[in-house]
Amino acid sequence: MEFSLNNKVFVFAVILLICFSCKNEAEPKPLEEEQNEELIMYQPSEMANLMNGMYAYNLQIRQQIINGEVPVSMPLDLMKLHSADMSNGHARTSVWNSKIDGFIEAQQTIIVDTLSNVELKQRYNTAISNCLACHKTECTGPIPKIKKLLIQ
Ligand code: HEC
Structure with missing residues (x-):
């Protein structure tokens, strides 16, 4: 058909x-x-991941310093702090800009400055104080956690 x-x-x-x-x-x-x-939206920002990496790294070298060891490597690229995307309404404010370079220097000085006559523990605590100095205004939530990184 x-x-x-x-x-x-x-x-x-x-x-x-x-x-x-x-x-x-x-x-x-x-x-x-x-x-x-x-x-x-619920994923941590690039900056949050980097910050958590910095936290984990410092927790690790804190233990090494307490054990009397000398931390020798810094696996994080701190220059990414200048470019990483931020979340939750965070931005590179004037406070951020005034603190970031000092922090990076303090963090790098822990491992780079082997000839420094400033005690390792003190250099480490200076870096952590730099975390806190920025967090005081830029991101207050993690302050108690960061304070615990200080070596008494
Ligand atoms: C120059 C300012 C500045 C410095 C220095 C700084 N932070 Fe942060 N931190 C921030 C800002 C801003 C955020 C929020 C980032 C976002 O949510 O995108 C943050 C977020 C965090 C968070 C939360 C991450 C999450 O899961 O939301 C932790 C933990 C943290 N920082 C730890 C540290 C530690 C440890 C150091 C030092 C080794 C440090 N920060 C140094 C500004 C700073």
Whole structure:
């Protein structure tokens, strides 16, 4: 039996319908995107990750210094502090800008300055004080945690 024009139109309409229903099934995409956006919002910022890395690093060398060992390597790229994206409404304020270089120097001096006559423990505590000096205004939440890094 030959397809009449009507049958062809009917088949075309069915195909169209299937196409549209496919599309409809794929429609939840915007929702997925929305969920992804939410996930991104809850992801720590590049800066938060870097800060947590600095915390972990200092916790580690703190123990080494207490054990009488001399920390020799600094695995973090502190220059990223100048470019890392921040979250939660944080920004490079004038306070940030006035503190960041002093902090980086103090942090690097712990391992770089082997000829320094300033005691290792004191150099370490100076770096941690520099964390605190910036955190006092720029991000107060982690202050109690950072204070515990100080070697008494
Ligand atoms: C020049 C300012 C400045 C210095 C110095 C600084 N911080 Fe931060 N820190 C910040 C800011 C701003 C944030 C918030 C970043 C964000 O949420 O994007 C932050 C966030 C953090 C966080 C929270 C990360 C999270 O999960 O949200 C920790 C922990 C932290 N810093 C530890 C440290 C430690 C330890 C040091 C020193 C080794 C240090 N910070 C030095 C400004 C500073």
